[in-house]
Amino acid sequence: MGRIETVWVGRGGQGIVTATYIIANAAIIDGYYAIANPEFGAERRGAPVKAFLTISDAPIEDQEPIKMPDVAIVFDDKLIDLMRFVLDAVRPGGYIIINSGKPPEEVKKIVSRDDVYIVVLDAIDIARRHVKLDVPNGPLAGAFSKVMGLPKLESIRQAFENQLGKAVEENFAATKEAFETATVIPPARVDPSARPKGVISTTSAFLAGPYEIVEWTAVNKGGVVFPGTSLHYRTGGWRIEKPVIDHAKCIMCRKCWLYCPDDAVIEAWREVEGPRGRKFRMKAIEFDYDFCKGCSVCAEVCPTGAIQMVREI
Amino acid sequence: MSEARGRFGGIREKIYIRRHHITLPGVKIAEEYPGLYEYASFELPQEEFFLPGHGLCASCTIGVIARHMLKVLGPDTIVVNPTGCAEVSTVVYPRGNWAVPWIHVAFGNGGAVASGIEAAIKALKRRGVIDSTRKINVVVFAGDGATADIGFQALSGMLERGHRVIYVMYDNEGYMNTGIQRSGTTPFGASTTTAPAGRKVPGNVTHKKPMALIAAAHGIPYVATANPAYVHDMVYKFKKAAEADGPSFLHILQSCTPGWRFEPKYAIRVLELATETGYWVNYEIDRGEFRVTMPVPKRKPVKCFLQLQGRFRHLKPEEVETIQAVVDRDVAEINKAMGREVIGPVDPSLACITPRGK
Structure with a gap:
């Protein structure tokens, strides 16, 4: 199968780091090699978080951030606009898995790409019913397993046991339901030779607002910030x-x-x-x-x- | 400091439960107080100096404390902010949300920097650079780690030298910024990452450091404990601290969603329960007069406060009893110091969560 590169985008507290660890763990149980590394700023619960997960059948030696993923998983549909650069960087023929309560057609319109598979599921609803928490990581792991064909559901269950050690049955039930109910919208056309619109830049990934990137010489003297600048951060x-x-x-x-x-x-x-x-x-x-x-x-x-x-x- | 041995059947270590000494030299009990804090009407300004757009967790009560602090102290305030949750999440380089002069200092020197700022203002007033009648408040807004543990000597020096600085300590009972490590104010029985609950040891084995009483022992004009769930009480204490002629120290309890592990919506409820169960007593020592500002006629059992939080979930019934005994002892000490019953007896018939209109 070669090498699958994925980017997971969500908010702190939604279990995004745990989700990548679970998939990596399950892939290793299946006999693949996997590496998961999260990336986040100094912020708290609720702030945007990005995590990278690579699965391969050969040993992985590089730990670099992923520029052009095969799969992007979005934990929160309100992040689509903020994290547009991640969706734009998905390779044609790749997958975008989105957690949303909206109808799949509407989500497709928001994503506005027709050369990738779009997978839509209401993971919050599934998680609330089974785990009684707003953590959509279990269902999204199930959707990942469905569209990629790996890791096996049984390995995910084993990974839950290794990683969480508690509430295994509830989480696994949520994963299984997502595996069965996720909606997949196939692409209209796939041009495998095409390149994605952009790549994921490694700097200032979380800056939201009318900021411009300047050289270090143009930074405010003494690192001064001005009152009211936080109002740009919605x-x-x-x-x-x-x-x-x-x-x-x-x-x-x-x-x-x-x-x-x-x-x-x-x-x-x-x-x-x-x-x-x-x-x-x-x-x-x-x-x-x-x-x-x-x-x-x-x-x-x-x-x-x-x-x-x-x-x- | 009292010592209990083998309280948890089989544990060999000593468990130290600190004893509060309210009977400090020079502290006398205030006269009968007609509940001013409870019924006084006050007007809070509409202006906000703690602007929205910060990165604190949803439902973090640091926001409530800082908003009301700046509403009372006004725009002529300089905030000194040692490292902590409040610092890393409110000011991230291109943006900042404090609408007053603000400086970030290292973990250990909040008190020292504030002393310097206060002395500089004094010197500039003497030279006529600043209008000498202008009242400028200097506030240190520090967490429990930057006050009780790391910044303690700078704080003690500031109090002892008598600089006119308001020291506000928001106490979330641990190093929540770096991932829930134990601090000097973590209560007995709480599970943290450096004091995890195991089969034998029930989490943290020491009890809270009585920071307000330690500060009061310096003989400073104003010391108080406050709780953001009782905003009227907290606001009056900020006002009194600003009027004090010398250093003042405020110890404010603050609920932490990820660290205490409760649902975000209970941020205020859990603080209310802290006072209603007698776990947290709102008092002040105003020029050597001790006074409980938030009397509780009938207490709820401390179990009500503990059961909302995931950090106490592992406790066995006998360990809850131990915490109840610690709270009972502290309350008895306060009642004895006041000479009458300000915090009432435990009434198990009270509902843990008082229903609000639905």
Whole structure:
């Protein structure tokens, strides 16, 4: 089979590093050689993470980052725009595996490539049903096994036992369901001699916003950063669920505003219609979806239950 | 320091449970206090100086602490930030989210740098460079590692020299930034990567270092413990610390989602339970007067606080009893010091999670 190079893209806390270790472990049980190396910045749970996994039938001697993968696995469909350069770098005839609650046709439109296989599955839903957690790594490992034909499901189960040591049955059930239900959209045309649109650059992979790459001589003196520069960093993409407020139940106690760690709860003027058709403006709680990380603290502290969390991806 | 031997049947090591000594020399008990913190109305400014767009974990309460701290202290504030979660995730080179002057310093010298800044401001005021009536707050915003362990001597020196600096310690009970290692404030029984729970040893075998009382022993004007779940109480303490004429020290509990291993939505709930179970007591020592600012008429069993968190999941019932005994002893000491019952007895009939409207 030669050599398969894969790039896994997700967010911290989704089990992306564990997923690559499990696939590598399972491939080694099957008798292949595998190497998995994650790459992430100084950030926390929820920030974008990239991991590389290479499987080969000959010993692997290089540990370099992968430039043009055969397979890209995306753990979160909101990362597609941010990580467009990864999808563009997939070789024609390769695979893009995406975790999304959207219908497969819609996902295909977002990906906007017709020379690769697109695999869509709702891994969050599967994981919630089986593992009771928002970690889509087990189902995505199953989808990987389905489209690549390796590693074997039984080896994945063995790898779960080696790697996790607990909740093996639940995770394996999720993997198996994904193996059976993932939707595969074949490409319209494949030109094996074509080259992908770009390669994955090794620098500034996580810079999101209007930044430009400058030489070291043009860096601010003393490493000074200016206030307000963080506003370019939209953390809204981190969330799985978004808060929605029912204004009829809200009593304006502003507890959500007090406890929001991201300053994403704002007081805004809202136009409402009175009983006799009179229009007036009143203050109301709204959310800043550019920065809300979807931690559900506001819904938990709400004394009247006016805030509900609605699934987004 | 009291010593208990063989508490866990078969363990040979000594288990040290530190004893809090509230009866510090020169500290007397405050007069009856009419619950000002609980009922006072206050107005928080709308302006934010801790801007969104930082990389803290979803539901990290560092954001809550820093937002309210800067709302109270205002724009004339200089923040000194030793290494820690708050530093690495709020300022990543091309971007920063503090809308006030901010400096990153090494792990161990937060107190020393703040002393220097305060002395420089004093000198510039004397020379007439800065208006001498202008009030500039210098704040150290440090974690428990940068305060209780590594930065301790710089802190002690700063307190002893009497610089007018507000030292805010957010205590997430471990080195959460580098991957959940044990620190001096990790509680008894918590499982961390350097004090893992095994078959014989139930995680960490020492109890929290009483940092607020250590700071109070320096004889500084204002020391307090606070909890972000009780924002009104915390905000008043920031205000008092800013008004103090000399160093002030605030020890603030902060919940950590990956380190304490609870669901992100319980970030505030778990802190509420810390106070409701008597595990964390909000008190202040204001010019030598000791006062509990958040009385709890009836306590919940400490099990309520422990069962929400994955780091205590391994505990056996008898180990939970040990933690309950430690909490009972600390509460009894505080009640004895206050001379009346401010933190009530355990009432097992109380529901662990008080339902909120749904």
